[in-house]
Amino acid sequence: MFEGLLVNVIILIVSLVILDQASDWTITNSTKVAEITGIGKTTVGFILVAFSTSLPELSVAIFAAISGENVGVAIGNVLGSNIVNICLILGICFLIVVLKCPKYTCMYPSMAKEEIGSLYFGLFIASVIPLTLLYIGYASHYIGIILLTIFVFYLYQLSRVRKIREESSLGVEKQKIGRYTLLTFLGAAGVVASSYFIVDSASYIALGMGVPRVVIGATVVAFGTSIPELATSIDATRKGHLDMALGNIVGSCFINITCILGVTLVASAFTVNMTVFSNLVMFSLITNLFLWYFLSSEKISWREGAVLLFLYSIFLAITIGGYRA
Numbered sequence: 001m002f003e004g005l006l007v008n009v010i011i012l013i014v015s016l017v018i019l020d021q022a023s024d025w026t027i028t029n030s031t032k033v034a035e036i037t038g039i040g041k042t043t044v045g046f047i048l049v050a051f052s053t054s055l056p057e058l059s060v061a062i063f064a065a066i067s068g069e070n071v072g073v074a075i076g077n078v079l080g081s082n083i084v085n086i087c088l089i090l091g092i093c094f095l096i097v098v099l100k101c102p103k104y105t106c107m108y109p110s111m112a113k114e115e116i117g118s119l120y121f122g123l124f125i126a127s128v129i130p131l132t133l134l135y136i137g138y139a140s141h142y143i144g145i146i147l148l149t150i151f152v153f154y155l156y157q158l159s160r161v162r163k164i165r166e167e168s169s170l171g172v173e174k175q176k177i178g179r180y181t182l183l184t185f186l187g188a189a190g191v192v193a194s195s196y197f198i199v200d201s202a203s204y205i206a207l208g209m210g211v212p213r214v215v216i217g218a219t220v221v222a223f224g225t226s227i228p229e230l231a232t233s234i235d236a237t238r239k240g241h242l243d244m245a246l247g248n249i250v251g252s253c254f255i256n257i258t259c260i261l262g263v264t265l266v267a268s269a270f271t272v273n274m275t276v277f278s279n280l281v282m283f284s285l286i287t288n289l290f291l292w293y294f295l296s297s298e299k300i301s302w303r304e305g306a307v308l309l310f311l312y313s314i315f316l317a318i319t320i321g322g323y324r325a
Contacts, residue, residue, distance in 0.1 A: 005208045008201040015197040016224040019056055022190030023228035027052040029183040036177050049244075050251025053232055054260065055188060056225035057081055059195030061260045065267035072212070073199060073221060074264045075272065079280040080222030082126055082253045083315055086287045088223075089230050091308030093237040093245050098302045100240075119246060119295060122254035125150065127288040129257050130281040139272045144265025151258035198224060219319055242300075253288075283315055 030052055057077060064074035129147065133139050198221060206216045229252050233245040265272065274281070290311065294304045 005205065008204045008208075011197055012201040012205065012220070012224075015194045015201065016227070019191060019194040019198065019224060020227045020231070022187050022194060023053065023056060024187075024231060026055060026184055026187030026191060027228065027232060029180045029187060032180045033177060033184060036174055036180070049232060049248050051255055053228040053248060054252050054255045055191045056195055056198075056228065057256055057260050058263065059192045060199055060221060060225055061264040062267060063196045063199045065264045071264065071268050071272055072276065073202060073206075073216060075261065075277060076216070076280060077221045077225060078256045078261050078264070079130060079277060079284050080219065081226050082256055082284050083280070083287055083312065084222050084226040085229055085249045085253055086291050087308045087312035087315065089226065089233050090245070090249055090291065091305045091312065092230075093233050093242065094300050094305030094308065095302060096234065096237045097242055097300055098305060119250045120292070121154070122250040123288050123292055123295075125154075126250075126253040126257045127285050129261075130277075131285055133274045134278055134281045137273070137275060139261075139265050139274055141266055141268075144262045144268075147258045147262030148266065151255070151262060154254070154258070195225075215319055219316065246295075279318065283318070287311055 027049060031049065060077055061074040064077075065071055133143065136143075202216045202221050206212065229249060233248050236242070236245040236248065287308075290307065294300070
């Protein structure tokens with residue numbers, strides 16, 4: 001849309017800032033709507049917050065798929081966002097937890113069996129599906145429909161497990177539900193608009209500098225669209241709700257792989273060659289396995305956070321180094 005490398009760099013930075021603010025606006029007001037209507041905290045944390053923080057990835061995927069030639073940015077963004085979510089965001093969250101504990105070792109927060117099962121299932125899907133697509137070698141409309149079916153089915157299963165509060169909020173807040181709903185839609189509109197400019201400017205930069213779209217999608221765009229997860233997860237951890245942060249991150253990874261990747265494939269006009277994303281898929285699998293092991297140990301120390309952050313630094317080095325090579 002706009003010409004000039006410097007102009008597009010400025011547009012990219014401004015769009016990322018707007019994206020962050022719009023996403024926060026959407027999350028804050030949608031959470032208020034959920035509280036007023038009586039939806040439980042667990043449901044809000046795992047479904048609503050996770051889905052809201054995934055709005056940037058979804059918007060990027062839709063615009064990239066519609067443009068056709070930018071599908072590489074969308075898929076690279078999906079896989080790269082999962083790596084950012086687990087390695088960078090949870091790595092920081094784990095270190096925050098350690099700083100809050102005097103003995104530098106914290107037991108894993110007590111969670112219901114359904115919540116733990118949700119975390120494990122989300123990680124399982126986020127690990128197996130990309131690996132399966134890499135083995136098949138391609139991804140088409142039919143695979144996109146299958147991914148969306150998995151997403152809808154699991155939401156249905158969660159709705160059966162999660163309990164809704166019997167008593168809704170009353171008083172002055174209940175009268176503001178119309179305002180909160182309107183602000184939620186306005187925030188979502190801001191997310192969609194800023195995401196469009198992110199895809200457009202990132203693609204221009206990729207072409208201008210000769211950088212492969214998959215690299216741009218897995219680094220700059222992936223980090224930018226993960227800012228909402230970063231902000232909400234750190235805030236939840238600082239307030240002592242690590243379980244909510246875990247639900248948000250794993251839920252976002254699950255949504256990325258099923259809903260967002262599914263939408264990308266369904267909207268794409270052609271079959272996608274998945275072998276291009278082999279490095280991203282394998283690294284995503286490794287990070288998921290590490291998190292799986294950490295959750296199984298049922299305790300968190302500085303080592304877990306350090307390992308995740310170290311993995312993210314290796315990911316950046318390999319991605320950028322592979323491009324320079």
